Amino acid sequence: MAEKGPIVVNVRQIDGAAVVAPEGEVGYHEAPTLRQALREAFDRKPARLVADLSGVTYMATPGLATLVEALQISKRTQTPLVLCALSGRVRAVFEIARLHTVFTIAEDLQSALSPKA
């Protein structure tokens, strides 16, 4: 069982959408905490799940992998998953991994919550 790192994940409910907002660096130690928060959020069967990454200062591959897993749950449960508010640094990691085309990515929380996203 992976030990959990010192990461804060804020979870809110906005208009039927679950907004999961991790803060700080999401690496090997922190990813399990994010993973659990995402799983619990899916379990509550929201209309959509928004991962608000505005507070993420650094994302290493365990964080990416956790989001890939969330994408699978999203497909399986037919719950739209939208990522939003990626900093330049975080976006670069998605691009290097060529994952920016696989996810639905919105500019900010506002547009992530809008039905078009």
Add this chain to the structure above:
Amino acid sequence: MAEKGPIVVNVRQIDGAAVVAPEGEVGYHEAPTLRQALREAFDRKPARLVADLSGVTYMATPGLATLVEALQISKRTQTPLVLCALSGRVRAVFEIARLHTVFTIAEDLQSALSPKA
């Protein structure tokens, strides 16, 4: 002769005051450029000299030493020297060196230019 580092020092004239504003990291390589800009500014006999440090990201002791030297010129020539807009990091260096009490330090450029400073 010290080699000069890649530092930009902006020099302006505002109401008879010379405003010298270095940008970036002021370390061993960069200090000579700042030193020369300060000396030239004093040579033009301004009413006061303001060192605007708002653009300084890091100040190592050669930078401090250059300002100490400017303080001596300021005393000798009776030209008031005011430092302003120190970031938390730059201020900390002054405090560790116990030099924050030796200089006149203003919050921002505006108050550095006001006759009270």
Add this chain to the structure above:
Amino acid sequence: MNAPPDIAVELSSNPAYLCGVRELVNLISRRVGFPDGQASKIALAVDEALANVMNHGYLRRTDGRIWLRIYRIDAQGAFSGFRIIIEDEGRQVDPSQIKSRDLADIRPGGLGVHIIREVMDTVLYEKRESTGMRLTMVKLLGSDARATGSCCTDSSGGGCRG
């Protein structure tokens, strides 16, 4: 190759040090002349490679040793890139086992090696003679293509193409 590295870091296999080493690599890459974007990518790749040593080489033990060495590559007197070598004393694996996953297959895992290959011009995993692994990466200035060169030979002479 026998010249001393321009900068070398020896660290214990403790993830607490990853962030500091990443920033060191990032800042040094900028200072020697890599554009900011490339410098962050190099730092990311080194971060992933070090995390892999901690997780797979040392199985998350924090008392293993890791050596990171960075050599400048100069061509015609001008800086032209970095050779970065990471060595450990951890578990040896067949270099052919270290593969990036197929991106079409969306699932967690295998992203680190993928990123390392995307960022670097050459990526070579080898078993060290004694114990542990050696990863040699070359990043050339201005190159922004994924690793294509030879890959994955081990010291015993076996080889593969990733």
Add this chain to the structure above:
Amino acid sequence: MNAPPDIAVELSSNPAYLCGVRELVNLISRRVGFPDGQASKIALAVDEALANVMNHGYLRRTDGRIWLRIYRIDAQGAFSGFRIIIEDEGRQVDPSQIKSRDLADIRPGGLGVHIIREVMDTVLYEKRESTGMRLTMVKLLGSDARATGSCCTDSSGGGCRG
């Protein structure tokens, strides 16, 4: 003291590397538990010490070698501070010559050593047996007083108080 350091950096005496090493020390200090303010001070002191080796030890030659080693100090199982050692192969000077200046005397120079002593709990300069100097600094968690402890003995046994 014979245990391997938690993290060690070997660099050439090139000021281009100062900024990266400073950030490494800053981030690692935070990660192990120093408050942010103390971490920046530790980074500043290490930066000054490395710059001094480059300027005074190697007289600004950029091909000298510098070794920085950081050891965790644990007391009763809890992290309680860092021991930081910097070694070079540069010019040897009598440790008593390395002094911080009197602050009443406002003039440039001598600030680096002053800052190192302000930040660290113990500061010890020594001649290495062979060649070059060794600077050993201890910074304890929570301490924010200036260095008071013993200072400036060299290996030949001479000593002084700064």
